[in-house]
Amino acid sequence: MSELRQDIVSGDWVLLAPGRAARPRFMDQKKGPRKSLPKSECPFEDLSLASPAMPLYQHPAGKDWRIAVIRNKYPAVEENGVPSHTFARGIYPVRTGVGTHNLLITRAHTLHFTELPAEDAAALFAVLQRFHRIAAQDDRVRYIASFYNYGPSAGASVWHPHYQMLALPVIPEHVARSLKGSERYFKSHGRCVRCDIIRAERSARARIIVENSHAIAMAPYASKKPFEMSILPKRHTPSLRDTPPAALRGIALLAQEAAKAMKRRLGDPDFNFFIHDAPLGSGDYRHHHWHIEMVPRVTTEAGFELSTSIIINVIDPDNAAAILRGEK
Ligand SMILES: [Zn+2]
Ligand SMILES: [Zn+2]
Numbered sequence: 001m002s003e004l005r006q007d008i009v010s011g012d013w014v015l016l017a018p019g020r021a022a023r024p025r026f027m028d029q030k031k032g033p034r035k036s037l038p039k040s041e042c043p044f045e046d047l048s049l050a051s052p053a054m055p056l057y058q059h060p061a062g063k064d065w066r067i068a069v070i071r072n073k074y075p076a077v078e079e080n081g082v083p084s085h086t087f088a089r090g091i092y093p094v095r096t097g098v099g100t101h102n103l104l105i106t107r108a109h110t111l112h113f114t115e116l117p118a119e120d121a122a123a124l125f126a127v128l129q130r131f132h133r134i135a136a137q138d139d140r141v142r143y144i145a146s147f148y149n150y151g152p153s154a155g156a157s158v159w160h161p162h163y164q165m166l167a168l169p170v171i172p173e174h175v176a177r178s179l180k181g182s183e184r185y186f187k188s189h190g191r192c193v194r195c196d197i198i199r200a201e202r203s204a205r206a207r208i209i210v211e212n213s214h215a216i217a218m219a220p221y222a223s224k225k226p227f228e229m230s231i232l233p234k235r236h237t238p239s240l241r242d243t244p245p246a247a248l249r250g251i252a253l254l255a256q257e258a259a260k261a262m263k264r265r266l267g268d269p270d271f272n273f274f275i276h277d278a279p280l281g282s283g284d285y286r287h288h289h290w291h292i293e294m295v296p297r298v299t300t301e302a303g304f305e306l307s308t309s310i311i312i313n314v315i316d317p318d319n320a321a322a323i324l325r326g327e328k
Contacts, residue, residue: 001078002015002075002076002078003016003097004096004168005093006092006094006095008091010173015097033152034151035159037159043160044158044160044162050073051071051073055068055070056131057127057130059123059127066106067104067106067107067123068107069102069104069131070103070105071100071101072102072103072164076097076101076166077097077166077167078097078099079098079101082098083098083140084097084099084169095170097169099138099168099169100135100167101164101165101166102164103163104124104127104128104162104164104165105161105162106124111161112161113150113256113259114260116161121253122252124252125248125251126245126248126249128165128240129240129248132146132165132239136241136280140169141168141169141280142168142169142280142281143167143168143277144166144168144277145167145172145275146163146164147163147272147275148163148274149164150270151270153297154297175276179279181193185287192236192287193289194236195289198232202216206318206322207221208321209229209258209261210258210261211254212250212254212257213234214234214250214254215232215234215255216231216232216234217229217230217254217257217258217261219320221317222317223313225295226298226313226315227266227298228294228295228296229293229324230292230293230294231255231258231273231291231292231294233247233251233290238278238285238286238289238290239285240275240290255273255294258294259271259273261324261325262294264326265323265324265326266324269297271294271295271296273292274293275290276290276292276293277290
């Protein structure tokens with residue numbers, strides 16, 4: 001059984017999922033460069049081998065699917081119908097790790113996010129939204145984390161392009177902290193902080209990388225990592241779940257543009273993107289402005305970062321944006 005252990009001092013949750021140690025190549029100490037896996041050895045070519053059950057969804061339905069959703073064979077949280085509960089183990093808090101861990105698989109073995117036809121990139125986000133809505137109906141779920149790992153140093157253990165969605169019974173501290181910040185800003189200014197960021201950055205221009213009518217991609221003013229990007233929907237929307245189809249499509253296409261800029265300008269680095277969505281439950285999250293963060297894996301955290309959580313970033317974000325725009 002997987003469980004969430006809460007650090008008794010910091011409040012941070014750790015998801016302990018011993019079953020995942022069986023997943024492919026998990027303890028490779030030296031990750032090495034990205035290597036494609038022959039199709040004949042790919043676990044996602046025959047989905048009946050990849051998942052204990054039939055695909056949950058196929059887009060379009062039938063044998064010509066381009067995107068499929070399956071349950072992860074090595075789930076980090078377990079979908080077992082029992083309520084999630086917190087209990088104490090001696091002095092330590094624990095919460096049972098119930099939830100959902102789905103994979104979204106795109107059909108072509110070699111087309112990673114930047115190479116997907118634009119229509120598939122848009123459809124991918126529509127399918128993701130559909131499964132966020134489904135997961136949101138489970139009243140045990142408090143937060144849905146969706147992300148993409150590209151390359152071994154970004155944590156991809158399977159070559160075939162896939163995207164993950166984890167529905168959790170807790171709100172991660174990292175997310176809770178960010179929500180507190182946007183709530184504080186909203187209370188003192190009467191406006192959404194990310195709407196203000198968009199306004200300020202669009203007038204300054206320096207840190208904007210690409211933009212379309214639905215979203216902007218920018219290097220955050222206080223970027224923690226070299227070349228990290230925020231992709232912000234232009235229209236204030238608290239949750240991915242509530243985003244209208246046209247806007248979602250525009251955001252997906254812009255996310256793909258941003259990833260392509262990174263690939264082109266930085267020499268195809270490993271990277272992650274993830275979605276910061278509004279949590280579920282009784283809280284008021286109208287001040288939240290959902291967004292995507294994209295982070296190339298070009299640095300390693302060292303002792304200072306691990307000890308202080310203060311990240312030393314050697315690339316000025318204005319410069320990062322200029323490089324990603326192809327001006328340097
Ligand atoms: Zn494959
Ligand atoms: Zn906003």
